[in-house]
Amino acid sequence: MLFVAPGMWTHRHLLGIDALSATDIDTVLDHAGRWLELSRSAERKTTLLKGRTIINLFFEASTRTRTSFEIAGKRLGADVVNVSSSGSSVTKGETLLDTAKNLEAMRADAIVLRHSSSGAPGFVAGRVGCPVINAGDGAHEHPTQALLDALTIRAAKGRLEGLTVAICGDITHSRVARSNALLLGKKGAKVRFTGLRTMLPKEAETLGSSVTVVPRFEEAIEGADVVMMLRIQNERFAADAQKKGASPMSTTREYSRTFGLNAQRLARAKPDAIVMHPGPINRGVELDPSIADGQRSVILDQVEAGVAVRMAVLELLLAAPAA
Amino acid sequence: MLFVAPGMWTHRHLLGIDALSATDIDTVLDHAGRWLELSRSAERKTTLLKGRTIINLFFEASTRTRTSFEIAGKRLGADVVNVSSSGSSVTKGETLLDTAKNLEAMRADAIVLRHSSSGAPGFVAGRVGCPVINAGDGAHEHPTQALLDALTIRAAKGRLEGLTVAICGDITHSRVARSNALLLGKKGAKVRFTGLRTMLPKEAETLGSSVTVVPRFEEAIEGADVVMMLRIQNERFAADAQKKGASPMSTTREYSRTFGLNAQRLARAKPDAIVMHPGPINRGVELDPSIADGQRSVILDQVEAGVAVRMAVLELLLAAPAA
Amino acid sequence: MLFVAPGMWTHRHLLGIDALSATDIDTVLDHAGRWLELSRSAERKTTLLKGRTIINLFFEASTRTRTSFEIAGKRLGADVVNVSSSGSSVTKGETLLDTAKNLEAMRADAIVLRHSSSGAPGFVAGRVGCPVINAGDGAHEHPTQALLDALTIRAAKGRLEGLTVAICGDITHSRVARSNALLLGKKGAKVRFTGLRTMLPKEAETLGSSVTVVPRFEEAIEGADVVMMLRIQNERFAADAQKKGASPMSTTREYSRTFGLNAQRLARAKPDAIVMHPGPINRGVELDPSIADGQRSVILDQVEAGVAVRMAVLELLLAAPAA
Numbered sequence: 001m002l003f004v005a006p007g008m009w010t011h012r013h014l015l016g017i018d019a020l021s022a023t024d025i026d027t028v029l030d031h032a033g034r035w036l037e038l039s040r041s042a043e044r045k046t047t048l049l050k051g052r053t054i055i056n057l058f059f060e061a062s063t064r065t066r067t068s069f070e071i072a073g074k075r076l077g078a079d080v081v082n083v084s085s086s087g088s089s090v091t092k093g094e095t096l097l098d099t100a101k102n103l104e105a106m107r108a109d110a111i112v113l114r115h116s117s118s119g120a121p122g123f124v125a126g127r128v129g130c131p132v133i134n135a136g137d138g139a140h141e142h143p144t145q146a147l148l149d150a151l152t153i154r155a156a157k158g159r160l161e162g163l164t165v166a167i168c169g170d171i172t173h174s175r176v177a178r179s180n181a182l183l184l185g186k187k188g189a190k191v192r193f194t195g196l197r198t199m200l201p202k203e204a205e206t207l208g209s210s211v212t213v214v215p216r217f218e219e220a221i222e223g224a225d226v227v228m229m230l231r232i233q234n235e236r237f238a239a240d241a242q243k244k245g246a247s248p249m250s251t252t253r254e255y256s257r258t259f260g261l262n263a264q265r266l267a268r269a270k271p272d273a274i275v276m277h278p279g280p281i282n283r284g285v286e287l288d289p290s291i292a293d294g295q296r297s298v299i300l301d302q303v304e305a306g307v308a309v310r311m312a313v314l315e316l317l318l319a320a321p322a323a
Numbered sequence: 324m325l326f327v328a329p330g331m332w333t334h335r336h337l338l339g340i341d342a343l344s345a346t347d348i349d350t351v352l353d354h355a356g357r358w359l360e361l362s363r364s365a366e367r368k369t370t371l372l373k374g375r376t377i378i379n380l381f382f383e384a385s386t387r388t389r390t391s392f393e394i395a396g397k398r399l400g401a402d403v404v405n406v407s408s409s410g411s412s413v414t415k416g417e418t419l420l421d422t423a424k425n426l427e428a429m430r431a432d433a434i435v436l437r438h439s440s441s442g443a444p445g446f447v448a449g450r451v452g453c454p455v456i457n458a459g460d461g462a463h464e465h466p467t468q469a470l471l472d473a474l475t476i477r478a479a480k481g482r483l484e485g486l487t488v489a490i491c492g493d494i495t496h497s498r499v500a501r502s503n504a505l506l507l508g509k510k511g512a513k514v515r516f517t518g519l520r521t522m523l524p525k526e527a528e529t530l531g532s533s534v535t536v537v538p539r540f541e542e543a544i545e546g547a548d549v550v551m552m553l554r555i556q557n558e559r560f561a562a563d564a565q566k567k568g569a570s571p572m573s574t575t576r577e578y579s580r581t582f583g584l585n586a587q588r589l590a591r592a593k594p595d596a597i598v599m600h601p602g603p604i605n606r607g608v609e610l611d612p613s614i615a616d617g618q619r620s621v622i623l624d625q626v627e628a629g630v631a632v633r634m635a636v637l638e639l640l641l642a643a644p645a646a
Numbered sequence: 647m648l649f650v651a652p653g654m655w656t657h658r659h660l661l662g663i664d665a666l667s668a669t670d671i672d673t674v675l676d677h678a679g680r681w682l683e684l685s686r687s688a689e690r691k692t693t694l695l696k697g698r699t700i701i702n703l704f705f706e707a708s709t710r711t712r713t714s715f716e717i718a719g720k721r722l723g724a725d726v727v728n729v730s731s732s733g734s735s736v737t738k739g740e741t742l743l744d745t746a747k748n749l750e751a752m753r754a755d756a757i758v759l760r761h762s763s764s765g766a767p768g769f770v771a772g773r774v775g776c777p778v779i780n781a782g783d784g785a786h787e788h789p790t791q792a793l794l795d796a797l798t799i800r801a802a803k804g805r806l807e808g809l810t811v812a813i814c815g816d817i818t819h820s821r822v823a824r825s826n827a828l829l830l831g832k833k834g835a836k837v838r839f840t841g842l843r844t845m846l847p848k849e850a851e852t853l854g855s856s857v858t859v860v861p862r863f864e865e866a867i868e869g870a871d872v873v874m875m876l877r878i879q880n881e882r883f884a885a886d887a888q889k890k891g892a893s894p895m896s897t898t899r900e901y902s903r904t905f906g907l908n909a910q911r912l913a914r915a916k917p918d919a920i921v922m923h924p925g926p927i928n929r930g931v932e933l934d935p936s937i938a939d940g941q942r943s944v945i946l947d948q949v950e951a952g953v954a955v956r957m958a959v960l961e962l963l964l965a966a967p968a969a
Contacts, residue, residue, distance in 0.1 A: 039430050045374030045402075051691030053717055063406055063417075064425060071376055071429050074402040079691075079720040083709055094709075094926035102710060102925065105949035106717050107685050279425065280417035303428035362753050368697030368725075386729055386740075387748060394699055394752050397725040602748065603740035626751035 009316045013125040013132045016141035017182040025150065025183060031312035032151050032305065039075070039308060048319050049078035052109040057099065058135070059085045059115045064279055064303070065135050065144075069112050072310035076319075078109070096120060097127060104128040109318055113137070118175075131317040139173045144313060145278055146179035148305040150187065152298050153226055155305070156274050160187035166220045166269070167191060168259055169230025169286065170199040176230060176278045178207065185210035194220035195230075195259060217259050224269045228276040229261050229286045252285055262288040266296070274298045332639045336448040336455045339464035340505040348473065348506060354635035355474050355628065362398070362631060371642050372401035375432040380422070381458070382408045382438045387602055387626070388458050388467075392435050395633035399642075401432070419443060420450060427451040432641055436460070441498075454640040462496045467636060468601055469502035471628040473510065475621050476549055478628070479597050483510035489543045489592070490514060491582055492553025492609065493522040499553060499601045501530065508533035517543035518553075518582060540582050547592045551599040552584050552609045575608055585611040589619070597621045655962045659771040659778045662787035663828040671796065671829060677958035678797050678951065685721070685954060694965050695724035698755040703745070704781070705731045705761045710925055710949070711781050711790075715758050718956035722965075724755070742766060743773060750774040755964055759783070764821075777963040785819045790959060791924055792825035794951040796833065798944050799872055801951070802920050806833035812866045812915070813837060814905055815876025815932060816845040822876060822924045824853065831856035840866035841876075841905060863905050870915045874922040875907050875932045898931055908934040912942070920944045 009027055011019065020028075038044055054073040056066050066082065073080040083103070096115065103111055110131045113121045118138030125132035136142040154160055165184055171177045171193045181191045185208040192214045193200055200213050214220035221227055232255060261275065275287075275297045283289045291297060332350055334342065343351075361367055377396040379389050389405065396403040406426070419438065426434055433454045436444045441461030448455035459465040477483055488507055494500045494516045504514045508531040515537045516523055523536050537543035544550055555578060584598065598610075598620045606612045614620060655673055657665065666674075684690055700719040704712050712728065719726040729749070742761065749757055756777045759767045764784030771778035782788040800806055811830055817823045817839045827837045831854040838860045839846060846859050860866035867873055878901060907921065921933075921943045929935045937943060 043374065044430065051689065051721075053720070055713075063422065067378075067404055067406055067426070068429060070404050071402070074376070074404075075374075079717070081713055081716050081720070083713055095929065098925070098927060098929075099709065101946055102949045103713070105946040106714060106953050107690065107950070279421070281421060283418065283421075300424055300428040303425045304430070307429050366697060367753065386745065390701075390727055390729055390749070391752060393727050394725070397699070397727070398697075602744070604744060606741065606744075623747055623751040626748045627753070630752050 012317070013121070013134075014143055014313050014317065015122045015125055015132065015134050017143050017146050017179045017186070018141065020143075020183075020186070022186045022188075025147070025187060028147050028309065028312050028316065029151050029154060031315060032147070032308040033155075035075075035311040035315075036151070036155075036305065036308035039304070039311075045075050045077065047077040048315060049073070049076040049109075052076075052078040052318060053107065054078045054080045054110045054112065054314065055103050055108045056080060056082045056084075056135075057103065057111050057113045058083070059096075059113075059120075060136070062114060062136070064306070065114065068303070068306040069133075069135065069310050072307050072314060075307070076311055076314055078314070078318075081108075097124060100124045100128050100132075104130055110314065133313060133317070136175055138175065139178070140175050141179045141182075142175040142278075143179050144306070144309055145176050146183040147313070148302055148309040149176075149180055149228070149276060149278075150183055151305040151309055152276065152302045153274070155301065156298055157225060160184065160189050163189040163225040164223060165189055165191050165226040165228060166194060166214075166224040167228045167230065168194045168217060168220065168261070170233060171195055171230075172199050172201050173233070174230050180228065181207045181211050192220040192224070196255070218265060218268055221265060221268045224273055226274055226276060227261060227266065227269055228278075231278065231280060232282055232286050256285050260284075260286055260288060261291050263290060263294075266291060276302060279303070335640070336444070336457075337466055337636050337640065338445045338448055338455065338457050340466050340469050340502045340509070341464065343466075343506075343509070345509045345511075348470070348510060351470050351632065351635050351639065352474050352477060354638060355470070355631040356478075358398075358634040358638075359474070359478075359628060359631035362627070362634075368398050368400065370400040371638060372396070372399040372432075375399075375401040375641060376430065377401045377403045377433045377435065377637065378426050378431045379403060379405045379407075379458075380426065380434050380436045381406070382419075382436075382443075383459070385437060385459070387629070388437065391626070391629040392456075392458065392633050395630050395637060398630070399634055399637055401637070401641075404431075420447060423447045423451050423455075427453055433637065456636060456640065459498055461498065462501070463498050464502045464505075465498040465601075466502050467629070467632055468499050469506040470636070471625055471632040472503055472551070472599060472601075473506055474628040474632055475599065475625045476597070478624065479621055480548060483507065483512050486512040486548040487546060488512055488514050488549040488551060489517060489537075489547040490551045490553065491517045491540060491543065491584070493556060494518055494553075495522050495524050496556070497553050503551065504530045504534050515543045515547070519578070541588060541591055544588060544591045547596055549597055549599060550584060550589065550592055551601075554601065554603060555605055555609050579608050583607075583609055583611060584614050586613060586617075589614060599625060602626070658963070659767070659780075660789055660959050660963065661768045661771055661778065661780045663789045663792050663825045663832070664787065666789075666829075666832070668832045668834075671793070671833060674793050674955065674958050674962065675797050675800060677961060678793070678954040679801075681721075681957040681961075682797070682801075682951060682954035685950070685957075691721050691723065693723040694961060695719070695722040695755075698722075698724040698964060699753065700724045700726045700756045700758065700960065701749050701754045702726060702728045702730075702781075703749065703757055703759045704729070705742075705759075705766075706782070708760060708782070710952070711760065714949070714952040715779075715781065715956050718953050718960060721953070722957055722960055724960070724964075727754075743770060746770045746774050746778075750776055756960065779959060779963070782821055784821065785824070786821055787825045787828075788821040788924075789825050790952070790955055791822050792829040793959070794948055794955040795826055795874070795922060795924075796829055797951040797955055798922065798948045799920070801947065802944055803871060806830065806835050809835040809871040810869060811835055811837050811872040811874060812840060812860075812870040813874045813876065814840045814863060814866065814907070815878060817841055817876075818845050818847050819879070820876050826874065827853040827857050838866045838870070842901065864911060864914055867911060867914045870919055872920055872922060873907060873912065873915055874924075877924065877926060878928055878932050902931050906930075906932055906934060907937050909936060909940075912937060918942075922948060925949070 070080045112133045114135040118140035121134035191211045393403045435456045437458040441463035444457035514534045600622050716726045758779045760781040764786035767780035837857045
């Protein structure tokens with residue numbers, strides 16, 4: 001693996017992209033790149049984190065992220081213990097902090113935390129002695145997702161700097177959009193948010209000058225290097241629609257008609273534009289199946305990059321020499 | 324372990340007994356026999372699949388099969404990751420194929436798949452790059468169950484050829500019955516299907532000339548070397564009964580009276596006949612407790628053979644030299 | 647690790663404190679003390695139980711206990727397989743014994759069993775060939791909890807002999823109270839049970855002469871070395887209250903007012919008294935948050951001791967030389 005010079009990586013936790021510098025991001029991506037290579041070889045398992053205990057503490061269901069972290073931890077030789085909200089003390093009303101303090105007392109070496117409340121990982125991180133990794137918190141951040149997206153883009157395009165990335169979906173509620181916008185801004189890429197007006201932030205500027213809001217989908221895609229489609233949360237969508245009196249736009253079909261990515265629309269992006277999606281995909285809603293499975297889709301590359309990025313994060317937080 | 328000559332084992336997946344030759348079956352059973360021996364010794368763990376990631380992807384609940392595969396994988400030194408439908412992307416509506424493709428992208432070395440739809444493992448196998456093992460699909464096949472049953476019979480009787488095996492239960496809906504009939508036919512055993520008329524296939528001949536349908540239970544058992552009782556699915560049974568207007572036969576008690584295996588009925592089989600059941604047992608319904616726990620029951624031998632057979636299958640699919 | 651002289655540890659199972667001698671308890675605590683030290687070092691993982699399969703068979707949800715056993719087993723190098731009632735054959739109606747016999751047939755080296763029925767682990771232990779560890783059974787025993795509590799008290803006080811331990815809560819239904827009373831009695835400590843009259847046993851004397859029932863909380867705490875608060879099961883509490891016609895005492899607030907531990911009440915105990923709780927805590931009900939997180943709380947020490955005690959128990963049952 002790469003040598004991390006003392007002081008090069010100074011973070012104890014990974015709570016969000018917000019706290020990372022452009023150099024930090026490069027460090028994660030460089031390390032992840034090595035793990036990606038290794039994961040394609042026969043000898044893909046190491047003993048780097050042998051004897052360490054990593055806890056996957058998931059208060060929201062997620063196959064992809066939980067499995068990705070579990071595989072990442074095991075490939076590094078660690079023991080991974082899954083704790084999910086169903087079947088846990090959570091149902092007995094224990095507080096998040098008590099649960100985390102308990103895991104710390106069991107000498108957990110890292111807590112990977114997914115929670116529906118924005119800021120939950122930060123809250124815990126300030127109060128336990130072991131590294132906390134945010135695996136998605138409310139509408140706040142999902143830093144490993146943004147890092148794996150960046151690794152995927154970098155692998156496809158050779159760089160992040162100067163690229164234009166259109167992100168389409170329920171931006172307001174999306175931690176994926178938020179973390180991506182932060183990361184891409186720090187790395188010198190331009191971000192265009194698009195989606196239903198009710199799903200767009202009023203002040204995208206809070207995410208930096210690199211972000212612009214472009215309500216019209218076609219316009220947002222125009223000349224983009226990357227088109228990132230977000231999953232439409234049908235439930236939330238339906239609820240919103242009902243609240244507003246079931247306008248035509250409020251149906252899934254209507255959404256798909258206006259914001260579904262198909263070949264015709266994708267033609268507006270750069271000829272070599274790539275298509276991304278954090279999954280799970282609603283086929284036929286935000287993404288036409290022919291695009292999801294097409295040559296320009298890097299969706300499965302994202303999944304592969306996910307394990308590598310999580311290995312890199314665990315490595316940097318748990319195995320790097322102290323600063 | 325046994326040497327697998329190049330080209331001797333040519334299968335990339337284990338989707339069903341249907342695709343296996345009699346020689347293939349012997350290969351699995353021979354390898355499994357070795358693992359069975361090893362599992363009884365103190366040094367029962369190997370490093371054969373060290374660094375490999377096996378995914379247990381279960382869309383139906385099953386302690387026995389999931390646990391058996393998990394233990395098999397771990398005894399071979401692999402990392403085993405459980406993904407079940409509850410708490411997974413499945414609840415978010417992701418397709419089976421997307422889930423499988425994701426696991427493949429995470430560099431899974433094998434996917435063990437249980438699904439309520441017949442053909443699901445075959446569908447996935449044709450579309451992912453890693454071996455797929457069918458852990459039971461709808462009313463189609465349950466190949467590792469048939470293989471562990473065969474290993475158990477072979478251990479008890481020294482052979483499969485020429486034996487008479489009575490299989491009693493809801494044959495129409497049973498993947499266990501189907502896989503067993505296919506395997507036993509290929510290995511030269513005779514199979515008699517028995518059970519309620521509504522539970523018997525109209526054309527058993529599709530499973531080969533070795534299978535006959537014998538509606539009367541006593542007649543089916545007569546002179547049998549093996550009596551295999553299937554679990555009665557009370558739910559399905561009740562539903563069927565209701566549909567038909569609650570005839571006397573439609574109650575569990577009536578079923579037990581006519582098709583429950585007890586000492587008196589077992590006396591019709593060969594004096595050294597063995598009793599099998601894939602579990603979990605409905606004690607007092609299809610099987611009298613005295614028989615389930617009696618000297619002729621090999622039910623727990625089946626469970627033990629299960630781990631050995633699954634180790635053999637994982638070995639052959641993942642560790643055997645390429646043909 | 648410590649040397650266990652042949653014949654020093656003669657138990658095949660850990661079903662309850664009831665069966666342990668004072669010397670047995672010391673043996674567990676001494677071994678656990680070593681594991682506690684080791685768990686604080688960087689090299690906290692051993693290969694002592696390499697190749698062994700430990701099954702966590704939980705018929706009641708429990709983050710803490712399941713996770714603690716899982717970490718303990720993995721730190722000893724064993725493979726740990728979780729089997730919980732949801733998603734298991736249990737939902738198909740299989741008997742507990744059949745499930746256990748199946749796990750034995752898969753060559754489980756130990757079954758860690760939690761069950762809502764008192765005596766379930768003992769029932770299973772008499773019928774399977776592998777060690778059974780009681781992880782809590784109904785209102786009967788929770789021996790590893792009492793052992794970890796004893797390790798925690800010993801670490802804080804240097805001894806168990808001669809101490810006064812007040813245990814407050816729903817004593818009648820508490821396996822924690824019962825196992826603690828048994829252990830503390832065997833080790834020469836005095837126990838005072840306190841709580842609502844409806845929650846106190848009528849004949850505490852059955853637990854030995856070391857136990858007295860002291861209904862008034864303040865009196866029970868008076869001069870105590872240890873104050874152990876039990877979790878109030880709000881559900882049970884509410885049900886009881888309703889049955890009795892909703893007296894003022896029957897509300898949670900009332901309970902808290904009379905039996906909640908706060909600074910004022912704790913002042914009645916010895917100046918160096920410690921506060922314990924098996925968790926999960928109902929903050930503000932049985933325990934004031936300032937006490938739970940205060941300097942005299944050893945609640946997280948208990949959690950840490952839990953992993954060490956479970957390692958010691960697994961070691962003694964699985965790795966000690968045969969007597």
